[in-house]
Amino acid sequence: MRLIVPLAIIGVALVLLLLFSGEETIAGMAPDQLARFASLSAFGIVIFGSMVALFRGRWSQAVQALAFWMIALVGLVGLYSYRDDITVFGHRILGELTPGRVVPGPAGEISVVRSGSGSFDVEAEVNGRTARFILDTGASVVVLTTETAKRIGINVDQLAFNRPVRTANGSTMAAAITIDTLAVGSIVERRVPALVARQGSLFQNLLGMTFLERLGSYEVRGDRLIMRPQT
Structure with missing residues (x-):
């Protein structure tokens, strides 16, 4: 009733x-x-x-x-x-606890906390595969290690290592490639020119200017790297 x-x-x-x-x-x-x-x-x-x-x-x-x-x-x-604000707050807390984790912000902005070594280790996806990069504004191009190139499906045995480059370990030769998609958080860039370093000459991927110059802007504010997409 x-x-x-x-x-x-x-x-x-x-x-x-x-x-x-x-x-x-x-x-x-x-x-x-x-x-x-x-x-x-x-x-x-x-x-x-x-x-x-x-x-x-x-x-x-x-x-x-x-x-x-x-x-x-x-x-x-x-x-x-306030679910969206709570989600952003949760991401920010996780970002503080895990340097390198991409924290989303307003209007597509993302940020990354500096690691204990003083560098910015950035979590990214290369052709859909997870990879970790070191921010390197002195690198004119994005540079991949041979191991990362293999993981994203590149046949390194068919590459021509004829481009001289300088790394923290000294001079070496690299091969030119084009990355189909390079994503850092919600920022996705396509057809990104890059290099693959010769085996054993580079042990960290470098997030260089062929990615950074496509952004709307980027800046270092305290211990936080902030990237903004093109509008």
Whole structure:
């Protein structure tokens, strides 16, 4: 019996939505607002009726239980309303705890916390495969290690290592390639010119200018590297 009124409310709302489908307003409310109002009203009546039956003669306990569930409902609605901000906050905390992790920001901005060594180790994806890079503004191009090149499907045995380059380990030869996609967080660049260093001459991938120059901007602010996409 307690379900008659809630079901009647939902039934009336459905009839109105069917009769006035295509209308901008129904009974002074937008169709989605009417649907939400009907469902919330029915739910509230069911909860209220259940509490009356459960706490009959114990009204003080009923009031306490109602207050608890109202607070819980408000809390859940608040969490849902600020879910995007909470997600960003969570990413920021993880970014502080794990240097190199890309933290999303507003308008496509991303940031990375400096590692303990003083450099910026950046998590990225090369042709869909995870790879870690060292930010190197002195490198004119993106440079991959031979191991990373193999992991993303490049046949290094067919490359021509005829480009002289200088690394932290000295001079070596490298081969020119084009990376199909290079993604750092939400920033994705395609057809990025790059080099593959000869085996054993480089042990870290370098995030050089052929990626950085495509950004809208990038800056180092304290211990944080901030990158912004082109607008």
